[in-house]
Amino acid sequence: MFNVLITGVGGQGVITLAEIIATAALLSGEDAKMTEVHGLAQRGGSLQCSIKIGKNIKSPLVSNGEVDLLISLEPLEALRVLNLLAPTATVVFDTHKIIPISVYSDKTTYPAVEEIEKTLRAITQNIFLTNGTDKVQELTGNVMALNIFMLGFAFYKKTLPTELTEEILLQSIKQTIGEKHFETNQKIFKAAALG
Amino acid sequence: MNKEKILKPKGKSFLMGDEAIVRGALEAGVGFVSTYPGTPATEIGDTFSALAKDAGIYFEYSANEKIAMEAIIGASLCSIRGLVAFKHFGLNVACDSLLPAAYIEARAGLVIVVSDDPSGWSSIQSEQDSRHFATMANIPIIEPADQQEAKDLIKYAFEISEKFKTPVLFRITTRVAHVSAPVELKPFPKPTLKGDFQKDIKKFNAFKPRITEMHNQLLQKIETLRKEFVDSKANFIVNNKKNSTGIICSGVSFLHVMEILEKNKLTIPVLKLGTIYPLPTKLIIDFLKNKERVLIVEELDPFVENQVAIIAQTNKLQIEIFGKNIIPQSGELTPAIIENAMTAAFNIKMVARNVTLSPSKGDIPRRFPVFCPGCPHRATFYSIKQIVPDAIFGGDIGCYMMGIFPPYFTQDFQYAMGAGLGISHGINKILQLNKSDKKNIAFVGDATFFHAGIPALINAIHNKANLLLVIMDNSITAMTGLQPNPGTDKTGMGEPTSKTSIEELVKACGANSLEISDAYNLKQTQAAIKTQLEKPGVNVLLVRRKCALLMLKESRQQGIKRPTFQVDQKECEHCGTCYTKFSCPAIKHENGITEIDQTMCVGCGVCAQICSAIKINKK
Numbered sequence: 001m002f003n004v005l006i007t008g009v010g011g012q013g014v015i016t017l018a019e020i021i022a023t024a025a026l027l028s029g030e031d032a033k034m035t036e037v038h039g040l041a042q043r044g045g046s047l048q049c050s051i052k053i054g055k056n057i058k059s060p061l062v063s064n065g066e067v068d069l070l071i072s073l074e075p076l077e078a079l080r081v082l083n084l085l086a087p088t089a090t091v092v093f094d095t096h097k098i099i100p101i102s103v104y105s106d107k108t109t110y111p112a113v114e115e116i117e118k119t120l121r122a123i124t125q126n127i128f129l130t131n132g133t134d135k136v137q138e139l140t141g142n143v144m145a146l147n148i149f150m151l152g153f154a155f156y157k158k159t160l161p162t163e164l165t166e167e168i169l170l171q172s173i174k175q176t177i178g179e180k181h182f183e184t185n186q187k188i189f190k191a192a193a194l195g
Numbered sequence: 196m197n198k199e200k201i202l203k204p205k206g207k208s209f210l211m212g213d214e215a216i217v218r219g220a221l222e223a224g225v226g227f228v229s230t231y232p233g234t235p236a237t238e239i240g241d242t243f244s245a246l247a248k249d250a251g252i253y254f255e256y257s258a259n260e261k262i263a264m265e266a267i268i269g270a271s272l273c274s275i276r277g278l279v280a281f282k283h284f285g286l287n288v289a290c291d292s293l294l295p296a297a298y299i300e301a302r303a304g305l306v307i308v309v310s311d312d313p314s315g316w317s318s319i320q321s322e323q324d325s326r327h328f329a330t331m332a333n334i335p336i337i338e339p340a341d342q343q344e345a346k347d348l349i350k351y352a353f354e355i356s357e358k359f360k361t362p363v364l365f366r367i368t369t370r371v372a373h374v375s376a377p378v379e380l381k382p383f384p385k386p387t388l389k390g391d392f393q394k395d396i397k398k399f400n401a402f403k404p405r406i407t408e409m410h411n412q413l414l415q416k417i418e419t420l421r422k423e424f425v426d427s428k429a430n431f432i433v434n435n436k437k438n439s440t441g442i443i444c445s446g447v448s449f450l451h452v453m454e455i456l457e458k459n460k461l462t463i464p465v466l467k468l469g470t471i472y473p474l475p476t477k478l479i480i481d482f483l484k485n486k487e488r489v490l491i492v493e494e495l496d497p498f499v500e501n502q503v504a505i506i507a508q509t510n511k512l513q514i515e516i517f518g519k520n521i522i523p524q525s526g527e528l529t530p531a532i533i534e535n536a537m538t539a540a541f542n543i544k545m546v547a548r549n550v551t552l553s554p555s556k557g558d559i560p561r562r563f564p565v566f567c568p569g570c571p572h573r574a575t576f577y578s579i580k581q582i583v584p585d586a587i588f589g590g591d592i593g594c595y596m597m598g599i600f601p602p603y604f605t606q607d608f609q610y611a612m613g614a615g616l617g618i619s620h621g622i623n624k625i626l627q628l629n630k631s632d633k634k635n636i637a638f639v640g641d642a643t644f645f646h647a648g649i650p651a652l653i654n655a656i657h658n659k660a661n662l663l664l665v666i667m668d669n670s671i672t673a674m675t676g677l678q679p680n681p682g683t684d685k686t687g688m689g690e691p692t693s694k695t696s697i698e699e700l701v702k703a704c705g706a707n708s709l710e711i712s713d714a715y716n717l718k719q720t721q722a723a724i725k726t727q728l729e730k731p732g733v734n735v736l737l738v739r740r741k742c743a744l745l746m747l748k749e750s751r752q753q754g755i756k757r758p759t760f761q762v763d764q765k766e767c768e769h770c771g772t773c774y775t776k777f778s779c780p781a782i783k784h785e786n787g788i789t790e791i792d793q794t795m796c797v798g799c800g801v802c803a804q805i806c807s808a809i810k811i812n813k814k
């Protein structure tokens with residue numbers, strides 16, 4: 001069993017990314033179960049979505065200490081799920097901060113990205129970060145495809161199960177999001193090879 | 196939405212529980228579907244909405260759940276198979292029409308899908324367990340554990356409904372509705388909408404003395420169902436062998452239990468129930484016999500447990516029953532919780548779980564849901580706070596409920612859809628009797644106004660309240676994902692229809708006065724609030740501006756590029772109004788600099804009305 005957790009902020013494409021990974025798992029001949037928590041979280045709240053990949057999957061829930069790969073589309077959201085990470089987990093995250101408005105009313109501080117990385121290092125050394133948001137903005141003029149970039153980044157850093165090949169992932173992107181934006185999405189996926 | 200994966204003739208599809216239900220209903224030959232949006236059941240309606248035309252069935256978003264319920268009763272009286280879906284609170288609303296529907300025999304399958312939401316992932320009103328409605332209404336409940344069962348058992352629910360001429364409650368929870376898994380599909384028939392109403396005045400009324408007679412028939416039906424369910428394919432035993440312990444479970448709990456057993460190589464017999472009311476007594480007795488200890492695993496209330504306890508007692512079975520004495524009755528269950536209960540009940544050791552770091556919650560800034568950039572509700576609340584920061588704010592259910600969070604605090608209470616006005620009225624009567632001059636303001640969204648706000652408005656007017664009703668009309672049902680409502684010009688099947696005019700309704704209800712403003716126009720809205728607060732009686736302010744998500748979606752479809760705004764650093768005086776009082780998530784303040792995140796700004800321009808240092812980005 002390989003458990004993936006996608007975190008981010010409502011509206012960033014967390015669920016779509018999870019769907020792409022789950023669909024890719026099925027295309028590779030594995031089974032998958034995915035569950036998301038949205039609704040209220042959709043409006044800019046914290047969002048988490050898990051995918052279990054393997055055979056004979058029973059419970060859809062990923063328990064504490066069971067996440068093998070965390071892909072976080074936002075730095076702070078990676079910190080929120082430390083308890084879910086396995087000791088051997090890999091963490092991939094985007095460094096572009098989306099500052100929650102609570103910092104102004106609660107008078108809390110959004111930690112520096114280096115701090116976040118340090119905290120994560122207490123659990124695992126397998127950490128990869130990138131500024132995908134800026135790169136996607138540069139490439140497409142908006143940040144809607146950050147999820148695709150992060151998928152590419154996770155792939156090129158070899159953090160995904162080996163059955164999920166480039167070909168399968170691209171096919172899954174096409175199947176999940178549709179033919180219409182495929183050219184752009186493929187470009188973004190491949191751009192992530194450069195980090 | 197990818198319709199293909201649901202409509203394809205056969206094979207396997209990766210489906211969410213809600214989507215699996217849609218497919219199952221099509222396989223069962225459903226003809227008529229109605230719904231009212233509410234998560235975790237929203238995707239059932241949205242999926243039907245997307246494919247109803249292709250599938251050749253009728254679909255509607257009704258004005259509320261009671262009407263949705265009534266619509267499928269009507270269809271079933273015309274011998275068309277009907278399905279209605281809503282979230283748990285929806286069943287509360289529909290309940291009044293559900294009870295008589297059990298008395299009066301259904302002419303075609305009538306299935307009610309209700310989704311509970313343990314832990315309230317998408318619900319703020321209560322953590323209710325809707326299964327209790329079935330005992331009150333005397334109708335059977337079928338409950339699936341996973342997505343394959345969700346699809347298969349919907350068909351079974353229609354079979355039971357038609358065989359016993361009864362509505363069937365199909366109960367799911369978040370972890371069935373919102374889990375996706377591969378589902379094996381079966382072909383589905385061409386649906387038929389050929390039906391007619393045949394009069395039968397005696398049959399379709401429960402008028403005295405028929406009422407007790409019909410009630411008795413209903414009670415007998417439940418006893419027959421109890422026997423029918425003994426051999427139901429929805430119930431089965433895993434690890435069927437002689438053993439001193441056993442587990443009884445239903446819903447997603449079954450999957451958690453199986454995961455624990457397999458991980459720990461345990462072979463405790465498990466009775467998995469898919470028909471949870473009425474319980475198949477004989478099956479339960481057979482399972483309990485020769486066992487010493489049984490653990491009942493179910494989310495929320497001890498619904499199965501209480502029935503099992505009664506069966507054990509009336510049949511004098513000496514058995515120790517564990518359930519809610521060691522499993523929480525609130526919140527969603529997890530494998531870890533169940534594992535602990537199994538350890539306690541059966542005294543067994545389990546494989547140790549990974550030890551993990553717990554995030555120190557206090558250190559991580561909270562990220563509660565917020566109004567989207569460009570949301571008209573933020574602008575309206577900002578205006579309200581400028582004029583009457585201390586009024587009593589009657590809250591309601593919709594995106595505006597995020598007004599409970601800082602810095603707005605414009606939802607002093609929240610109960611149920613439409614309740615904000617009704618409760619404000621009650622408060623206002625007390626204030627009147629005490630000669631208090633506090634101001635009452637109630638908020639309601641357009642969908643919620645149509646759903647349950649109109650009677651509350653009529654009541655407040657008739658009973659002489661003094662209050663201001665602010666209708667926050669973003670011209671869509673936003674919170675649940677942009678569904679149409681009676682105020683929009685398209686039906687759930689995408690057909691053009693007439694818009695119901697909120698202003699005409701307000702006038703017809705007899706409100707003392709009505710003002711209309713644009714939420715994005717702060718001056719206009721603030722002036723209107725002032726005017727309306729000075730008048731006696733029930734006055735209404737209709738603040739109108741399209742939901743920002745909808746606006747963005749339409750801009751994208753039409754290829755319109757939205758402008759963005761930015762802070763002129765030379766002019767910024769660092770007063771903090773924009774990020775502490777207006778609080779758009781696109782405006783960020785870090786290291787002494789206030790900036791607008793150009794990737795988030797949607798160009799509503801409201802912040803530029805608050806501060807002259809904010810200007811349109813000419814690039």
Ligand SMILES: Cc1ncc(C[n+]2csc(CCOP(=O)(O)OP(=O)(O)O)c2C)c(N)n1
Binds near residue numbers: 285288595612641673
């Ligand atoms: C009885 C009931 N049905 C459905 C829901 C789910 N629900 C929550 S908010 C909402 C719609 C709100 O729409 P509107 O009032 O127009 O406000 P908006 O979200 O557009 O601001 C619905 C249907 C509920 N909470 N209670």
